[in-house]
Amino acid sequence: MCCGGRCCVSMTQCFFDYSTSKVLVIRSKSVGTLNRFCQAVVLAYIIGYVCVLKKGYQDTDTVISSVTTKVKGIALTNTSDLGLRIWDVADYVIPPQVASRREEAKVQARVLCPLGPSSTNPGPGSTCTSGRDCKRGFHDSRQNGVQTGRCIQFSVTEKTCEVLAWCPLEKGNDPPDPPLLAEAMNFTVLIKNSIRYPKFNFNKRNILPHVNSSYLSQCVFNRTTDPDCPIFRLGDIASEAGEDFQTMAVHGGVMGVQILWDCNLDMPESWCMPTYTFRRLDNKDPDNNVAPGYNIRFAKYYKNGGKESRNLVKGYGIRFEIMVFGKAGKFNIVPTLLNIGAGLALLGLVCRAFWILKLYD
């Protein structure tokens, strides 16, 4: 029988053979110091990076979460066309966003009207002198109506093509400053967030155990005085994100609310707390201000005597996107062994490689 290139007496003997490298001991202060230093680095890496920083002794899990929000607040507006008007939640909240400015076009109906000058209606064929300038059935995807082929008076001085559309057409004006619902900065939003780490069967929510109903009915989040209150004032969110609410409200925008749940489940449960950060997500680069902000068009439909009419609303709003991130760790023997083993092996080799290079010189 042969094993490892050498002939053995029996297979059993061969099975119990153990081969190890012959070792040479170098007794030198400089080499020894470097060797111990290298081992200290390996040890520091394993303890500091793998164990403390990366928590390599823990098994990890990512968060599953559910978020619901509720906005509160009322605003009073006084404009020439609408008069004194009150707005509450059902009026200004289109599910995922808060309208800070609503522009209501007049009531519209499906009728015929002039297209208006090209400044507000891009594309060909808006101004005309006779019906020959207008193409029957023509419509540009950026315009709001289908041309009938007739040329009619738009104003005293101007004639434009007639269109079949929801009339009167919207005017493409720039949004007025200040926003209509300037008081929106005092609105509050209650964010209810429940999280779950399925691997560890751990549940928690951002309304912490010590928060009671009476506190919840009157508190407002403040990083220093009320860090556990899940009710946020819109103006505070904007200022924490480094934005001016009134400026942002004019064109609308998207505001990100990030909730971070980094939990070390080897620690007491009360250490596992949400951290809130606010950040504007849409562009606000002044050098690149093409198509700024965020707005949405929607309509309320009415029927009067069988005829349908609608109220077209162009809402410049602030949309809140709530993002929940999180990772939980808990001690587990398998990743501990794997990480320590891998740490020792990898950095030990790097050390050895360094020494081999050293000795060759």
Add this chain to the structure above:
Amino acid sequence: MCCGGRCCVSMTQCFFDYSTSKVLVIRSKSVGTLNRFCQAVVLAYIIGYVCVLKKGYQDTDTVISSVTTKVKGIALTNTSDLGLRIWDVADYVIPPQVASRREEAKVQARVLCPLGPSSTNPGPGSTCTSGRDCKRGFHDSRQNGVQTGRCIQFSVTEKTCEVLAWCPLEKGNDPPDPPLLAEAMNFTVLIKNSIRYPKFNFNKRNILPHVNSSYLSQCVFNRTTDPDCPIFRLGDIASEAGEDFQTMAVHGGVMGVQILWDCNLDMPESWCMPTYTFRRLDNKDPDNNVAPGYNIRFAKYYKNGGKESRNLVKGYGIRFEIMVFGKAGKFNIVPTLLNIGAGLALLGLVCRAFWILKLYD
């Protein structure tokens, strides 16, 4: 020429030098047994953990998916203020959720009315004796109207500040038990889910190939008898999640439907099947029942003779959040080699480290 610290005849010869450790063979039963045992552990780790459990020989991809849902069901209610009433899908489905309880406030209009006692309207200035107790223009973000500064009769015994608001104001009552749409537990939801693993160009959907139209028109999901039917009864979802539908329906809640697609694409395609799990995502901790459940306010607007009115609806509903998870694996030579190499290397080293420690004693 010199290489590795020793002088060589030529650079070519040096290039072909190969240096290996001198090996010492220990012929001992105890050492040999431990050595073979250590090798067996390494082998078991590579085969068991890296190959079988972690499928280290496969290239993996995560799922891209699309989900659409359709709810079906009708409910009949008989309440004192609304009379006998029929509700169908368009009435109770606000896109992502099912209202199990709808509370319709009376028709509201933008007029003046008394604020009501402080029990239902938090904040200062609700009850008053004269106009001096009311501040003109004052409003709290938690109240529903702007004060006019007058103090008017709310009931025979009580006077409260007058507000400009959508009147009559909502009453902040606790939701009645049982829920209005108790029959919602018999509603069904059809979940259509298509998945895709882009790296393997693999598509599948949860309506499996053997499911035909006639089966789909009458089946209901049941884990034992109809595991492939993508139509779920709301009551079944709740009971699988360990919840009582009627209790949950009172305050509303968020129900998570998790669809797991873990596919081994080395196996026949029919083995790649969705697994459904249901879990309540919002809080249900009895010790922490501040702000429980889930509700949403929305309004239907009407116009009668130019005057706008609205029907404010406070819906206590169950929101379904459908989450699709999945990972697919398929044999690929690159990860196979890398994982086997790494497995051999890492655990071999751990073994060796153990032996070195052993021998030093």
Add this chain to the structure above:
Amino acid sequence: MCCGGRCCVSMTQCFFDYSTSKVLVIRSKSVGTLNRFCQAVVLAYIIGYVCVLKKGYQDTDTVISSVTTKVKGIALTNTSDLGLRIWDVADYVIPPQVASRREEAKVQARVLCPLGPSSTNPGPGSTCTSGRDCKRGFHDSRQNGVQTGRCIQFSVTEKTCEVLAWCPLEKGNDPPDPPLLAEAMNFTVLIKNSIRYPKFNFNKRNILPHVNSSYLSQCVFNRTTDPDCPIFRLGDIASEAGEDFQTMAVHGGVMGVQILWDCNLDMPESWCMPTYTFRRLDNKDPDNNVAPGYNIRFAKYYKNGGKESRNLVKGYGIRFEIMVFGKAGKFNIVPTLLNIGAGLALLGLVCRAFWILKLYD
């Protein structure tokens, strides 16, 4: 004092001991060639795979993004029941989707009407001869009304059970071909996408710095001529995804727009560009066409003289799901060292293992 199994003069001397393997140099052309080849493979792996392909010298971060969309376009329809009609954005966009086909049932009210034959109303008890065939209070979750227990004339030849429902009931017809809003393929959608790599404090958006307002007001995305225009024609999206818009519009569907931002932040910022890919996400497998497409029911409510009526709309639409993916990398010394070390160690070992096997033979 003893260390490493041997007795030493002092602990200090022991501390500076360094032990290394005794090395055997084999001077053989065949062995040397294989050795150098193995080293070349290791080097190629580290440079090619770890550094160039996997960019192991970079620290990475995943994208946080915000997306808003705006659809433009008008359509003119001429049907027998609705007459000449104009549709604009507020009419056909239900927030996340575009209706390419809308089927409006007649105006409905909560009254009594016959159920209709079983072909359109699945479940028992639709056709009847007398009241005994109808169960008072019975309803199937797939039907649209609650039976009153009476049997009434549905047509001249047929009698069906009477139901309390939103009447007249919907007819379960197959959708007509071609789609009602065939012009929807010329609609355009503007996608505004802002991204952020928080670790590198890097922001960008898909409206690139060189795109100005006038270009944006008239451009349409085209992979060769206008790759930077963020305005997409619906028909183009469908054809890029290999679908026929008109076919897809009949039953509706879900279209995925994937925006990929893979950025190497060691390169100039202008190299970090979005890549758009389009893909149909719902099923289109001809062998598995049960419950195809995507449709949604919603209602517009009206009140005439205190009586509520509604317009039930069954919209067959195309839902756009915009998914943003991305990873950014930037040079960092820590992952560079770790990856090179690990690369050397792992593949060096694999090499060595190969040699040990070789020498044993």
